[in-house]
Amino acid sequence: MDYMYAPGKNHLFVPGPVQIPDQVIRAMNRNNEDYRSPAVPALTKTLLEDIKKIFKTTSGTPFLIPTTGTGAWESALTNTLSPGDRIISFLIGQFSLLWIDQQQRLNFNVDVVESDWGEGAKLDVLASKLAADTAHTIKAICIVHNETATGVTNNLSKVRKLLDEYRHPALFLVDGVSSICAIDFRMDEWGIDVALTGSQKALSLPTGMGIVCASPKALEASKTAKSVRVFFDWKDYIKFYNLGTFWPYTPSIQLLYGLRAALDLIFEEGLENVIERHRRLGKATRLAVEAWGLKNCTQKEEWFSDTVTAVIVPPHINSSEIVRRAWQRYNLSLGLGLNKVAGKVFRIGHLGHLNELQLLGCLAGVEMILKDVGYPVKLGSGVAAASAYLQNNIPMIPSRI
Amino acid sequence: MDYMYAPGKNHLFVPGPVQIPDQVIRAMNRNNEDYRSPAVPALTKTLLEDIKKIFKTTSGTPFLIPTTGTGAWESALTNTLSPGDRIISFLIGQFSLLWIDQQQRLNFNVDVVESDWGEGAKLDVLASKLAADTAHTIKAICIVHNETATGVTNNLSKVRKLLDEYRHPALFLVDGVSSICAIDFRMDEWGIDVALTGSQKALSLPTGMGIVCASPKALEASKTAKSVRVFFDWKDYIKFYNLGTFWPYTPSIQLLYGLRAALDLIFEEGLENVIERHRRLGKATRLAVEAWGLKNCTQKEEWFSDTVTAVIVPPHINSSEIVRRAWQRYNLSLGLGLNKVAGKVFRIGHLGHLNELQLLGCLAGVEMILKDVGYPVKLGSGVAAASAYLQNNIPMIPSRI
Amino acid sequence: MDYMYAPGKNHLFVPGPVQIPDQVIRAMNRNNEDYRSPAVPALTKTLLEDIKKIFKTTSGTPFLIPTTGTGAWESALTNTLSPGDRIISFLIGQFSLLWIDQQQRLNFNVDVVESDWGEGAKLDVLASKLAADTAHTIKAICIVHNETATGVTNNLSKVRKLLDEYRHPALFLVDGVSSICAIDFRMDEWGIDVALTGSQKALSLPTGMGIVCASPKALEASKTAKSVRVFFDWKDYIKFYNLGTFWPYTPSIQLLYGLRAALDLIFEEGLENVIERHRRLGKATRLAVEAWGLKNCTQKEEWFSDTVTAVIVPPHINSSEIVRRAWQRYNLSLGLGLNKVAGKVFRIGHLGHLNELQLLGCLAGVEMILKDVGYPVKLGSGVAAASAYLQNNIPMIPSRI
Amino acid sequence: MDYMYAPGKNHLFVPGPVQIPDQVIRAMNRNNEDYRSPAVPALTKTLLEDIKKIFKTTSGTPFLIPTTGTGAWESALTNTLSPGDRIISFLIGQFSLLWIDQQQRLNFNVDVVESDWGEGAKLDVLASKLAADTAHTIKAICIVHNETATGVTNNLSKVRKLLDEYRHPALFLVDGVSSICAIDFRMDEWGIDVALTGSQKALSLPTGMGIVCASPKALEASKTAKSVRVFFDWKDYIKFYNLGTFWPYTPSIQLLYGLRAALDLIFEEGLENVIERHRRLGKATRLAVEAWGLKNCTQKEEWFSDTVTAVIVPPHINSSEIVRRAWQRYNLSLGLGLNKVAGKVFRIGHLGHLNELQLLGCLAGVEMILKDVGYPVKLGSGVAAASAYLQNNIPMIPSRI
CATH class of the missing domain: 3.90.1150.10 (Aspartate Aminotransferase, domain 1)
Structure with missing residues (x-):
């Protein structure tokens, strides 16, 4: 074997x-359960509350999607944007490149701001673009917080400052795949509209859960976004959140218990x-x-x-x-x-x-x-x-x- | 806990x-691994070969997608069809209903053939529609092999016979979520173009792997299908199959070892x-x-x-x-x-x-x-x-x- | 495998x-630990306190011995008796037979009271023997609470009544292997001097821990008992209890955590x-x-x-x-x-x-x-x-x- | 937890x-089984065969005893010696000291040869004692192969040479607790009569299995050894070996599967x-x-x-x-x-x-x-x-x- x-x-x-903590491996060492029994919603409720602490948000709405980081990207984009929308995206390494590739294949009008590999996002270019965009044609800023290919961490609070400075209403979409829960990350304070990570990164779980958190503004945008989506549609989650059963389709019971254990360890350490x-x-x-x-x-x-x-x-x-x-x-x-x-x-x-x-x-x-x-x-x-x-x-x- | x-x-x-077999729980009781090491492709290769035996196909191409059955549906549809395509879909219970809902939201022109809940798909209606469709406007037949909501198993070989009888080129897409590996299923013999299942059903694994198998005809169709897709795009898989590294994005190591154990048990039993x-x-x-x-x-x-x-x-x-x-x-x-x-x-x-x-x-x-x-x-x-x-x-x- | x-x-x-509860299997799914670190004594302390609740004793001293029920028998006998001591032992089935065999091989003078298999211990014979034994030559009464070979449960409270009635000072040694934690058992109330069980019975753990509980009278007896013993000697345990490190030799870390989980489940159920x-x-x-x-x-x-x-x-x-x-x-x-x-x-x-x-x-x-x-x-x-x-x-x- | x-x-x-290998933790992650079914003897048979390879013996008889190293010591001594027997034992550190303490409490006449802690066994003293003992009053030589307290490895082949040189028939009993399977050890070649180790040492298992291997000469000695023993008596094992059911009392199913996995890893590495x-x-x-x-x-x-x-x-x-x-x-x-x-x-x-x-x-x-x-x-x-x-x-x- x-x-x-x-x-x-x-x-x-x-x-x-x-590496997965032994405590998490243990918690996941279990049989399947009926996810329609009252036990799974009771567990899920604690997870959704606690995952918000990791994103440092109180107003965000989290989604625990049976997918990978790539799927989490797609969830962030298709729920908030429509084909043809102009978005600014920073190319600074392989993972930002892959996200941009996805953005282009999803038919957005991607305004790519490229840096040398090893450099951070060119925020001065962002500043000029925002300054020039008085018509608010830019619908979203897409940025990778930590580019895993080059080991570059971008300054998100500065992005927020620029958006505020230019009073620009663009959505602020952040890939926090290799940062959230390891590098300082403040969704609410930095006014991030969609933040996302994957279970196999700083949360130290197996792969299989894409975690996406949407601000109220992002949720509002999702009501009019025209990108085609079904599996990744937040609407279905929200419907089941309201029903109190939480899951539009079958979650991994093992990952839910694993996430519970992972969060417990994080809170234990602080x-x-x-x-x-x-x-x-x-x-x-x-x-x-x-x-x-x-x-x-x-x-x-x-x-x-x-x-x-x-x-x-x-x-x-x-x-x-x-x-x-x-x-x-x-x-x-x-x-x-x-x-x-x-x-x-x-x-x-x-x-x-x-x-x-x-x-x-x-x-x-x-x-x-x-x-x-x-x-x-x-x-x-x-x-x-x-x-x-x-x-x-x-x-x-x-x-x- | x-x-x-x-x-x-x-x-x-x-x-x-x-229920997950103890042997599979054991096999999954493990740490993460680097999926870019030579060990994971070596394991994956055996899985892709062996999963074909479960589908009874030699010419099909399998995809092990980090998703659920709902995602597997989306993979089957978006890779083979274009928005506006006419498809015939049988409504016989809750799961066929949900698939049809997805088909509609993906903008296909769905010709719904409804039965009373508790009855099978109306194949006589299919026959008339095929007979009438000399222009071949029907691009695909979508059918749930076993409707989990009502306990109804449809006759797939009869669907194939009708398609053959009318020499109709429509793609034959089958949801085998609650049948494959438990109810007789013959992808090649019945000329099925896309068949799919989920890991948490007859394979007795945790949720988290959507398994989709595409016939050569389906692969051919994917080259021209215009439905927007990235996460679910077969093209990315095929690219990495050709590279021998197999994974366009991170798989769950645990599910791979679990699938290996599950297949071993199935072959042991026969x-x-x-x-x-x-x-x-x-x-x-x-x-x-x-x-x-x-x-x-x-x-x-x-x-x-x-x-x-x-x-x-x-x-x-x-x-x-x-x-x-x-x-x-x-x-x-x-x-x-x-x-x-x-x-x-x-x-x-x-x-x-x-x-x-x-x-x-x-x-x-x-x-x-x-x-x-x-x-x-x-x-x-x-x-x-x-x-x-x-x-x-x-x-x-x-x-x- | x-x-x-x-x-x-x-x-x-x-x-x-x-059957082992899944919760216990999970708790035992772990690496070794240094049993000389402060964590293991801290855990052990809770176990020794809580195991007494299972025996319904407050004055007893428990020993968690890395052995089986057979070893627990030997621990009970050799710590309290000397070669040549007269003991009364009831033969009612295979397990009482094996215990008697052990008693004889340990050189006690075993007064066997035999019943037909399927009958309980002949307590009327015990009564006569106690009545006759005004010289108190009988040093111990050995009885299997529940004979696993025939499904016979003996009445321990009646044994105590007889001992009291005849004011007989004999030690009261009980094999509770297939009773403790499943059948009503009251060490203190029934004045039992040594009670014992094995981890793989009602506690639902793997085999490997013999659990022996000694009354103050039994502990006193152990100070003069002349049976040769080293591995099973309570003295070594008591020495390490007093040191606060608890273990004279290496315990199974896994069984300790397993016992913790097993006790938690029992207390959860009541x-x-x-x-x-x-x-x-x-x-x-x-x-x-x-x-x-x-x-x-x-x-x-x-x-x-x-x-x-x-x-x-x-x-x-x-x-x-x-x-x-x-x-x-x-x-x-x-x-x-x-x-x-x-x-x-x-x-x-x-x-x-x-x-x-x-x-x-x-x-x-x-x-x-x-x-x-x-x-x-x-x-x-x-x-x-x-x-x-x-x-x-x-x-x-x-x-x- | x-x-x-x-x-x-x-x-x-x-x-x-x-540290326990992940493969072994996995193999042990299992429910109990009926040890009287045909599966457990079939497994045990492979273990007994393969454990001999670890001891490098073909003529030895192994015993897998539910105990610790301390119990394995007691098994080695009580099965081969009688109270009062003169034995030579080397005191070179804490673990040889504890073994000597056990030897004394088991009433052997222990001729202690002491070294400074940090030095090996004084084999020159052994030589003189053997030379002097023409009456063969020395019944056994007891030596710790590797003293864990000081990190001292004794030269066992030299002990054998001395015994041969003086044609002395004393039994050669070796504690290989922290050597076997890690330091070169050759039971047959060095004419060792009883060798023993514990599962939690180089075999990298949890604690709970004392592994003792007896030469034909040791088995012969066990027929006349007068030390009192029941739990540790080899006779009971041999009786069940002959019956083909192997176990006189309940083994830990988990440790058996764990040992199987541990041996497989050792043979895989060589x-x-x-x-x-x-x-x-x-x-x-x-x-x-x-x-x-x-x-x-x-x-x-x-x-x-x-x-x-x-x-x-x-x-x-x-x-x-x-x-x-x-x-x-x-x-x-x-x-x-x-x-x-x-x-x-x-x-x-x-x-x-x-x-x-x-x-x-x-x-x-x-x-x-x-x-x-x-x-x-x-x-x-x-x-x-x-x-x-x-x-x-x-x-x-x-x-x-």
């Missing part, structure tokens, strides 16, 4: 799907502590990269991502070889460089239910691999740099003091 | 989601034996219903379903009360009557990884509930009738002889 | 090991409700046996066991064939007749985390098997008799009203 | 219980590769200790243990503080110093299903802790030393090349 067995634990450091832990892991990783003498794909500190670090390898090395070797020799799973940066970067995911010693094990592995492929790294250097920082910053575990 | 606890096992007799077991369970259930003096919602024997039995209750009894009581007193989950038959029928699901003594426990429970709600059933009568049949027909367990 | 696979759930109706449920299941089983025209191995009503029923088969039928057939054709596990009643009885275990519909499925299966082996049973008759009783007596599920 | 929760995985580096992996892990750990400027408790290289390293801390540091801090801040579980070396050493267990990056994560953690407690370690130094060795010695993973 095991494909390509290796001794010991797999070190899973791709930026999703991430959402702010979870975010702080990701800050530590991100910083430690970047210090290691620096100690190795390698460059971060992310061009400026303001864009540094706390959930994934894309590391640029010297020109004579193929980064795919690093990923291959990690898996073939060390049972370590790293992220490939994608598209424009294929062969040029490898990625270390540091999100989800992960602690510092797990990361240091990974960093020690990367050092050996770098040596394997001929890069003259000083073994232990990255671990030393990361440890020096971590040893000063890891808090005591509250339950154990 | 448990919502509305009761002692002992839950007796899950809704027609899906069904697909024909699985179908024969469902025949036994269906027949036994119907004998019990008869012994109770109650009527099957299904009007004629030719439509009897081997995966679900909808039982009509006397007018003075509300069938919802039966379902409620089953759950509140006996830890038994039965199916509600839906829509037109709400309050009038309750449903016993007998599909998936289920054996005869499990069914007899359920039937014994139903007898007590009938008495609870004032129906003068003779306790033991249904069990006696079912047992008399089963005792003559249950085979020895091959591995134990 | 599966030995002798069969479709559907296994119907486990041996009188132990019994111990008295658990006992009442067993009363219902026992009564229903006996009514079925009667309806089949078969005889209960237990001779008198006062000894009827609520956890196991031994059914006598007609002389021309071999009961082993019934057990074999149950397993080979119906995936049903029944208990064999043992020793003197081998071939003559088969046993239905009805203990642990079990509900009424599960039992009715089993009874329906037994009917078919009886017919298979040529006994002219009326199919449905046992289920009818059991249901008639159950339908009047099953309570609503509190969490679901 | 979780006691003293911390984010991320627990880093379990005590020398047992060790027993020699498993041992080689432990050699690498041991060597890497010792290199790190050296780089930190700390001393190994083990005095000479010939005794270095490949499964546990006891590290001596400078006098001004309390090693218990290191262990406490590891758990309270880093979610890392280390072993305490025991008895004579309490406060003076901490222990790193490196046995079981463990790979190199897991160990490096642990070593990085130890460095930070050392700094926490005021030891002036150079962060990264141990990891660097270990990595330098590992990077040259880790083989490619065969299934992935």
